[in-house]
Amino acid sequence: MSPSEHDIYQEHVLEHYxxxxxxxxxxxxxxxxxxxxxxxxxxxxxxLKLSEDGRIEQAWFDGEGCKISQASASMLTEAIEGKSLDEVKAFSAEEMLKLFGPRLTPNRQKCCLLSWRVLQSAVHSPVRDIDDDEDSNGPPRFGGPSLSEES
Incomplete structure (x- = not known):
């Protein structure tokens, strides 16, 4: 990679950070x-906010850490919006490293791939809505007699 390419990559990372x-x-x-x-x-x-047809409508990230972990999360959320769930699930670690740009040492690759790992688990982690609970207006019911009914 020529010095000017290296500078462009570094600039791209800093912009996202x-x-x-x-x-x-x-x-x-x-x-x-x-x-x-x-x-x-x-x-x-x-x-993530998924549409009814399984596309990423919005992707947001938050966190703290080094420039690589935070910039790569920004790049990833931008890149996946509009993609289908299947496309996101098929997005590989190697593709994530390419998206990031600069070559990284194995230890720094872990920083870059953190957001990718979290994304891969997030697509399998629906947010549970409190309103979806059965009988959320009272204590849990177990189907047997209550203590007051047993005497």
Whole structure:
């Protein structure tokens, strides 16, 4: 890679770090998950809003950590909007590293791939709506007699 290509890649990473795409939480997310890299402390949460036909309408991320983990999460959320669930599930770690751009050492690849790992689990993690609970207006019912009925 020529020095000018390297500079362009570095600039692209810094742009996503300093002015991230859809950073924050998504109030009406349909799917969400969070993960971390225990070796360095990076944390990423990804919130998704899926359309009825299974496309990513919106993708948001939040978290804290190094420039690589945060910039890659921004790049990923931007890249997956409009994609189908099947396309997102088929998106590989190798494709994520290509999307990021600069070559990374194996340890830094883990920073880049954190958001990808969280995305892959988020598509399988629907947000549970409290209104969906059965009989959410009272204590849980177990079908047997209550203690007061047993005497």
């Amino acid at each position: 300093e002015d991230p795409y859809h950073r924050g939480s998504l109030a009406d997310a349909t799917h969400s998950d969070e993960g971390n890299n225990p070796l360095c402390g990076d944390v990423i949460q990804i919130d």
